[in-house]
Amino acid sequence: xxxAIRTLARPLCLLSIPLLWACDDEINVKxxxxxxxxxxxxxxxxxxxxxxIYLTLSQDYFDNKNLPPVASGALVTVTDNEGHVxxxxxxxxxxxxxxxxxxxxxxxxxxxxRSYTLKVVYKGETFTATSVMNRxxxxxxxxxxxxxxxxxxxxxxxxxxxxxxxAGKGDTYWMRGYKNGKLLNKASEITTAYDAxxxxxxxxDGVTFISPVRLGVNADDLDSDDRxxxxxxxxxxxxxxxxxINLSSFNYLAEVVSQADRMGGISELFTxxxxxxxxxxxxxxxxxxxxxxxxxxxxAVSGLGKKFYF
Numbered sequence: 001x002x003x004a005i006r007t008l009a010r011p012l013c014l015l016s017i018p019l020l021w022a023c024d025d026e027i028n029v030k031x032x033x034x035x036x037x038x039x040x041x042x043x044x045x046x047x048x049x050x051x052x053i054y055l056t057l058s059q060d061y062f063d064n065k066n067l068p069p070v071a072s073g074a075l076v077t078v079t080d081n082e083g084h085v086x087x088x089x090x091x092x093x094x095x096x097x098x099x100x101x102x103x104x105x106x107x108x109x110x111x112x113x114r115s116y117t118l119k120v121v122y123k124g125e126t127f128t129a130t131s132v133m134n135r136x137x138x139x140x141x142x143x144x145x146x147x148x149x150x151x152x153x154x155x156x157x158x159x160x161x162x163x164x165x166x167a168g169k170g171d172t173y174w175m176r177g178y179k180n181g182k183l184l185n186k187a188s189e190i191t192t193a194y195d196a197x198x199x200x201x202x203x204x205d206g207v208t209f210i211s212p213v214r215l216g217v218n219a220d221d222l223d224s225d226d227r228x229x230x231x232x233x234x235x236x237x238x239x240x241x242x243x244x245i246n247l248s249s250f251n252y253l254a255e256v257v258s259q260a261d262r263m264g265g266i267s268e269l270f271t272x273x274x275x276x277x278x279x280x281x282x283x284x285x286x287x288x289x290x291x292x293x294x295x296x297x298x299x300a301v302s303g304l305g306k307k308f309y310f
Contacts, residue, residue, distance in 0.1 A: 034060070038071055040127065040282050040294035042118055044078070045243060045301045046110040048103065053078075053088050055120065056097040058293065070097040074122040078298075081115045110298050112136075112244075118282070118296045125289050129282040129296035134171065134244035137163045139304040142238060145215060146310075156230040157310060158218045159238040160211075163302075165196035167206030172250040174299070177217030178239040179231075184219050187260035191216030192245075192253050232308055239305035248281050249297040255279060 041054040055071035076088035076099040086109055088099035101109060110116065110133045120127040145158040165171060175191040177184045193213045197204035204210055217240045218231035232238070245253075255278040282292050 034058075036069070037277075038120075038122060038127070038290065038292045038294075039068065040118075040120055040129075040292060040296065042129070042282075042294065042296040043299070044101075044109060044297075045299040046108045046133065047301050048106070048108055050103070051086075051088070051101045051109050052098045053100075053118075054097045055099060055122070067095055068097070070095065071122060072097075074099065074120055076121075077119050078109070079117050079119070080110070110300070112300050116298045120282075126285040127282050127292050128285060129280075131246055131249075131281075131296050131298045133298045133300050134246065135166060136173070136242050136244040136300040136302050137166055138302050139163045139240055139242060142240060142304055142306040144232070144308055144310060152227060154227075154230060156228065157232040157308070158215055158230075159232060159240070159306070159308065160214045161217060161240040161304070162208065162214065163242060164208050165193075165204070165206060169195060169205050170247070171195055172245050172247050174243040174245050174249075174253060175213065175217050176241045176243060177219075178241075178305075179219050180237055181239075184217070186220060187257050188220045189216075189218075190253055190257050192250055194250065234310055235307065237305060237307040239303060241301055241303040243299035243301050245297050245299055248279075249295060252279055252281075252295050 036057040036059070039054075039056050039058055041056075044051045044053065053076055055074050055076070056068035057071055059066065059068050072090065074090065076090075078086045078088070078101075086101050088101045091098040091100055103109065112133050112135050115130060115132045118127075118129045118131070140162045143160050143162065145160040147156045147158070149155045159177070161175075171194075173193045175193065177189065177191075191213060192198075193209060194200045194202065195205040196202075196207045196209045196213070198210070198212060202210075217238070219229075221229040221231075223229050259278060277293050280293050280295055282294055282296060284290060284292055
């Protein structure tokens with residue numbers, strides 16, 4: 001809100017120059033605090049590694065100096081429809097509220113087709129959610145995509161993955177890219193797919209993922225002049241993962257992008273929906289109990305990496 005007020009102040013000054021010569025004062029607005037809400041970040045998968053679920057408490061919107069407070073002392077389990085229980089132990093050294101499940105050698109959390117129930121007991125309240133592990137296609141290969149620069153834009157090199165969506169409508173995915181070992185996790189770098197296209201109405205099923213999806217695993221960076229930077233430089237490595245997600249998780253990520261990847265400035269008044277908590281599939285067993293935010297998804301994952309030289 002402060003940013004919006006500052007943006008609005010300058011155009012008003014231009015209209016009032018004959019009457020008022022100095023009206024570029026900074027306006028600070030005091031916003032009220034809200035009660036903390038439990039946030040459960042539970043995106044787990046069948047990769048052969050430690051799985052983490054993060055429990056934190058919400059904080060004021062303008063508090064950008066501190067990490068969200070850790071929600072300590074919870075009991076966290078995931079149970080599949082065959083009765084297997086996976087216990088997530090609190091990591092007392094974690095500043096991000098991590099609760100972790102450590103697999104035995106060769107053990108995986110999850111199998112395609114099974115359903116899973118998350119249960120979190122925190123301060124006498126019980127929060128639950130369900131998710132099904134859906135199928136995932138194999139990443140066949142990674143290739144280099146080149147685009148010649150035009151005008152003020154330089155030549156660009158991008159990674160492009162190749163995979164085929166299995167036949168049968170309704171598969172949804174989250175494509176995650178890692179550049180030189182670092183996850184690309186800005187809102188503008190979130191790429192999802194419905195079957196082989198970008199939405200349910202695209203009509204691409206049982207075919208190779210379309211170009212916007214294949215190229216969506218690259219870094220989205222700008223230089224000091226706000227011009228796009230080539231996603232790849234010579235010698236960069238890219239690792240691509242496809243995560244199978246539930247349809248509700250697909251819609252959740254769309255909401256996250258809508259809320260986080262915003263233009264800013266005065267255009268927010270006319271082009272963007274108001275900021276609000278995104279939806280959640282986690283519920284409090286007590287309908288009159290505390291609110292909760294966050295999401296639970298169990299994914300099957302396929303991946304492939306490559307270092308590029310050109």
